[in-house]
Amino acid sequence: MLLERDHGRLQGLLVRQHLLAIAREMLAEVGPEQLTMDALAERSGLGKGTVFRRFGTRTGIFAALLDEAERGFQEDVLGGPPPLGPGAPPMERLAAYGEARMRFLMDNRGVARAALAGRQPQPGGSLPTSLSHTHIRMLLGLIDLGPADLGLLTLQLTAALDDPLLRYLSTTEVDHATAQITDTLAKGWRDLVRRVCRP
Missing domain, CATH: 1.10.10.60 (Homeodomain-like)
Structure with missing residues (x-):
């Protein structure tokens, strides 16, 4: 049996x-x-x-395709070369993670857009974020941030990473200026990380 x-x-x-x-x-x-x-x-x-x-559903097909691509991204985060992978200082890894996440989702925007179809983008909730949340929390724990509430700060940074991406992934306008939009978002993320994690 x-x-x-x-x-x-x-x-x-x-x-x-x-x-x-x-x-x-x-x-x-x-x-x-x-x-x-x-x-x-x-x-x-x-x-x-x-x-x-x-x-x-049709959306389920795209969610499965995105999940499959996500595994490769996770491998880079967990075991790839620094600064995205292990070996770089945590603040540098945090900045690299956000930028790499943006580029990954923009590169897979057709699949991500279809995977989100029929769902309302909600702050920090519609896009699968367990990797982002877990990784950001782990890196923040390695940075001396004094008496900061790391759980709350993790939620805020995860939302800051996901919300702009959800906004751009939900529109076809991004297809005409993908590199420019991605560079702007990456620059904003790096600036945010520097300000939040400043010693």
Whole structure:
């Protein structure tokens, strides 16, 4: 019985990986607008019910794609070269993290935008932020900030990082000035970190 259940889970995982690979191909070929439940089912040769069971909704497809890309970003944060990865002073890592997070989301804005579809951007709540929150809190704990409330400061910095990104990810105007907007946001984040963490 257990072996049969494990086989079923493995089969489900393989189907999901197959669907995500097809979804990535479709994104590269036709863009996010054409990636629908029906189109993914047809292209993959699987039934729409199978796609629905794996992702629930069209938004679920994009959330899964973003989550997959997120794993690579997390690897860079946890084990990549400094200053994003370990080895740099915490304040420098905090500044590098915010900038890298902005660039990651801007580079994946089509998928992120579709993953947010139908959800109202709420401060610090609509975009998955567990990595941001955890990482920022860990880095703040390594900086001598005196009697600061690190929990509250973590929430405030996480919101300061996510809110502007949510604003820009929700509009197509960013597509015409991505580099300029990203550079402006990164500069603002670095300035904020310097001011908040000033000795």
